[in-house]
Amino acid sequence: MARVIGASGACTLLLVLLVACAASAARTEPGAARQLWDDGRKVGGRTEVRDVEGDREVQELGRYSVEEHNRRREEGCEGSGGVCGRLEFARVVSAQRQVVSGIKYYLRVAAAEEGGAGSNGVSDGRVFDAVVVVKPWLQSRALVRFAPADSK
Numbered sequence: 001m002a003r004v005i006g007a008s009g010a011c012t013l014l015l016v017l018l019v020a021c022a023a024s025a026a027r028t029e030p031g032a033a034r035q036l037w038d039d040g041r042k043v044g045g046r047t048e049v050r051d052v053e054g055d056r057e058v059q060e061l062g063r064y065s066v067e068e069h070n071r072r073r074e075e076g077c078e079g080s081g082g083v084c085g086r087l088e089f090a091r092v093v094s095a096q097r098q099v100v101s102g103i104k105y106y107l108r109v110a111a112a113e114e115g116g117a118g119s120n121g122v123s124d125g126r127v128f129d130a131v132v133v134v135k136p137w138l139q140s141r142a143l144v145r146f147a148p149a150d151s152k
Contacts, residue, residue: 046106049095061141062092062109065130068143087111090125102135108149 049058066089077084090110098104107130131145 044099046096046098049097052092052095055092055095058092058095058105058107061105061132061134062095062107062130063089064141065107065109065132065143065146066111066128069128069130069146072143086114087128088114093127100133102133104144105132105134106130107132 049055052058066087070086073084073086088111090112092107093110094108096106098106109128109130110125111128112125127149129145129147129149130143132141132143134141
């Protein structure tokens with residue numbers, strides 16, 4: 001008989017705790033969980049990278065995005081026998097970070113066509129938008145997108 005009373009007492013205690021938690025949650029201000037920062041940033045939102053020129057990681061990711069773009073472009077040209085123009089990395093002009101399952105970088109990359117009419121065999125620079133996802137715990141990075149930037 002003592003076991004039955006002990007089990008029912010535990011169930012009653014558990015029920016009381018659940019009701020107390022529900023009442024506490026109902027009193028919490030709506031949207032309070034979403035407001036983690038007072039400066040207007042949202043959880044999972046993009047943040048501007050400060051000092052892009054001095055950020056070695058961002059500059060390296062810009063270089064990686066151009067090299068990966070060149071590699072993919074060359075793979076597409078091998079069968080056609082045509083000459084594919086390579087891009088030469090100049091610098092990352094601006095960047096944003098977004099925490100996803102890893103860190104997604106939105107880069108604005110300045111690059112130039114090799115063999116162009118400019119100095120040192122490189123044509124005048126163009127600007128490209130690149131998206132790179134980095135997963136440090138897997139030691140991986142992947143180029144998701146590389147395209148000419150919109151002329152805004």
